[in-house]
């Protein structure tokens with residue numbers, strides 16, 4: 225009997241053994257394109273700094289022409305460790321420096337040119353900014369990136385084969401002498417007029433052919449395989465299509481790069497990428513803390529308001545892009561106090577927004593789990609481990625995942641991540657919240673990608689459900705997190721029209737307090753009730769106050785000279801004079817145009833300010849349209865006391881206006897003037913029509 229029992233026990237235990245040890249279900253097959261290991265590391269960086277610093281810092285320009293003397297480069301207290309400290313404290317992971325901008329000046333003592341720090345008075349020509357930054361980055365655990373402008377408005381051989389050798393030699397220097405470089409940045413602005421060794425001429429090139437990028441990139445990868453290539457050519461990451469740091473809500477990492485290299489993709493498509501792109505070319509959103517990329521003292525009070533910075537964070541990192549935030553370095557060679565203060569505020573808000581993750585203790589369930597296998601369990605999205613994920617079976621391209629709370633929970637942020645190693649898949653999804661037993665849809669969205677963060681008004685939910693409604697293949701989700709970010713009260717906006725009527729606006733629920741003497745407003749300051757007239761020069765400061773939660777906004781400040789009440793456009797060489805008031809009405813959004821096919825540029829306008837003022841600059845607000853048309857690229861500006869004798873106060877280009885159509889501020893020596901003459905000499909794209917939002921002056925008090 226015993227003899228017979230033993231084999232049956234063996235058989236039974238073998239059966240138990242084999243069934244508990246069922247063959248694991250294979251992971252989903254990747255959906256191409258997929259990121260390389262290098263690109264995955266780059267995705268993980270998420271947030272890093274740009275530093276624009278060069279001769280432009282000292283000449284007060286955005287683009288140098290190429291003839292500026294290297295002797296102008298003379299920072300009085302350059303300290304790259306200060307940059308690194310501030311960047312680190314702001315939660316960023318690296319710094320990309322403008323080693324060479326379009327004017328050709330090099331921040332390192334290149335062996336191939338005299339146009340560098342070695343011929344500047346800084347450290348008696350013995351300094352090397354790139355080296356100092358590389359060392360500071362190392363000390364602070366940051367990665368170093370390099371911006372090397374392909375366009376060089378100084379080099380005599382730019383446009384000819386000799387320049388390519390020069391460009392590649394410089395790349396070799398930068399990629400071999402300064403340790404690891406995580407990203408090399410090739411800006412798209414290329415070709416145009418410049419100094420070019422004294423030729424002072426226009427040089428145009430075909431960017432894609434001239435540089436032979438295939439070969440240049442091969443050289444880069446041979447020298448420095450860990451460097452990610454950005455920008456023009458068959459790069460590994462793309463521009464996001466604007467200089468405002470905003471990605472599309474729909475944002476695919478894949479791009480039809482072949483089409484792009486064949487000139488068939490308009491840059492506005494970069495905001496969204498291509499669902500059918502053949503290569504993984506994720507977006508990087510670049511933006512500056514101020515309107516310009518380089519430091520200009522006049523922009524000290526124009527550092528972007530904190531809410532705008534927070535929006536940028538959510539609209540880049542929260543929309544499947546990396547954020548490259550520029551911090552202009554000032555003439556001392558330091559991050560300016562104004563920018564430092566804002567970065568601290570940003571870091572504090574981001575930290576507070578993501579302080580406590582709320583799904584971690586919820587009960588998770590999904591409508592489908594791959595092979596019913598624990599390896600792909602729904603719980604994987606909340607276990608904070610990067611290398612596992614919730615996946616569905618191969619044929620399942622839509623599924624729901626639900627998170628139930630023990631008790632109703634306040635939520636206003638949801639963060640989702642796909643396991644992009646296997647490709648970007650999700651096309652559409654929505655989010656529902658169970659509020660008092662009723663399911664309510666709180667978001668209807670498109671792509672996820674490496675990271676997507678949704679912001680919505682605070683809700684008290686018993687449960688949250690994410691319904692993925694369409695995808696390129698089965699679902700592979702690595703993380704879903706929820707937070708309850710503190711309320712951010714938006715600071716008020718301030719506007720003053722031609723007649724001095726001041727209007728302050730904020731969210732209807734909030735109150736506004738303001739001051740007119742430059743002091744910081746408090747709850748005891750003037751309470752704004754309705755628009756009021758203030759014609760004199762004034763600094764208006766205002767705050768919003770959310771009385772329900774007892775929270776203040778940051779302060780908004782606006783500086784005004786005397787109002788433009790007495791201003792008049794007296795003559796214009798074209799355009800309808802009857803509506804010309806729009807360029808002096810205090811509202812940059814109302815525009816007026818001049819020039820046409822019959823009236824080719826240059827075209828000019830004369831403004832009478834009604835009385836004599838002492839001024840030291842003028843401002844031109846270009847028309848704000850998405851396609852960036854009708855922009856003035858070259859100008860002349862004259863003043864007069866009597867409309868007979870004119871003095872030319874300023875002339876030149878509005879650099880980079882095409883990519884960054886911000887208010888242009890040009891300063892000059894203080895002078896008395898009653899009449900202004902503004903000449904539009906040339907336009908972007910050589911159109912004959914230009915449109916102006918607003919013309920103003922800087923008063924010298």
Ligand code: FUL
Nearest residue numbers: 286411412413517880883
């Ligand atoms: C632009 C350049 O022309 C600007 O000067 C700046 O460097 C910005 C980041 O890219 O296209």
